[in-house]
Amino acid sequence: MKIKKILLLSLIPLSVFASNVKISTEYLEGERLYKQTCVSCHGMHGETNQDMQLTVKPRRLKESILSQSQMVKMISDGGHAWGAHSDIMPAFKYVFEEEQIENIALYVTTAFNYERTAKVKKLLLESKPAINDVKKRTRMGKKIFKRNCSLCHGVTGNGDSVYVEQSKENQQFLFPYDLTKILLDEDQIFLYAKFGGHFWGTDKKDMPSWKKKYNDGKLKAVAEYINEKIKKTSK
């Protein structure tokens, strides 16, 4: 009995070690692939390569709102598949195996976006609650969407709008997301609308912060409206 216990106890550190090695191997593989491929656009520490002469600069990954699993989808399918009008972020599923993509996402979220989960949780906890009345909330969300969001994102939310077309005439290139395809969940849409794109890693400030204009209740209403009525991707 005593020997069995000793044997068991000696096995625990071994299993922990093995599990660490496994994580570490995946992490190291992710790091290797990141430094080999992603670094040229997103920078060594996810801060974005500022020397790139592009209209739309790559996102600062260390501030991205995407979770690890959402990041896997983004790396795999590319930005365009998930609503970006610019196709600067390619689909890496044609380059890497699924496991390699998972390793890259693991590396990014562990190495320089490790504060994301806590940051999102904190901002949500600090926010004021949504309005209780469902009908009122839906009406409010729809009204704000039509009044403000649709001017850039289009009436159906697909990113085609008069504003975008008019801006092109003056060499102002805007790339509002196709909201029918976005990866973000309702809470993330709320946080994105509240703080704006720049806060979540975009170089340009085309997607403004709406927190001065609308309170949390109203922004939550529009986030729910976008999530329920505009977004077509699986909930």
Added chain:
Amino acid sequence: MKKIVTTSLVALALVVSANAKNWEVDQKGKTFVPSALTVHKGDTITFKNSDPFAHNAYTDEETNEFDVGMQATGKETKMTVNSAESFSVECAIHPNMLLEVTVE
């Protein structure tokens, strides 16, 4: 008697419209210039857009409700101040733009 009243009303309206002033507000660098105006009922405000992108000035205040709509670069749109109540004007695209209009 009726003719006198009608004539004086028409005259009054003419005096009011003759005194009505047009105010110009530019939209430049994602701000209203000027950002505050003091006007009188019956005055008009012309909204210009000097930015290289569109704006959409509007107010939701019931008494002076208006919506310029999508206004391209270089375009001008005029609105009339119909009520004696003060109001604020915003841009539907750029949430930090604000124009305070005081009606005296």
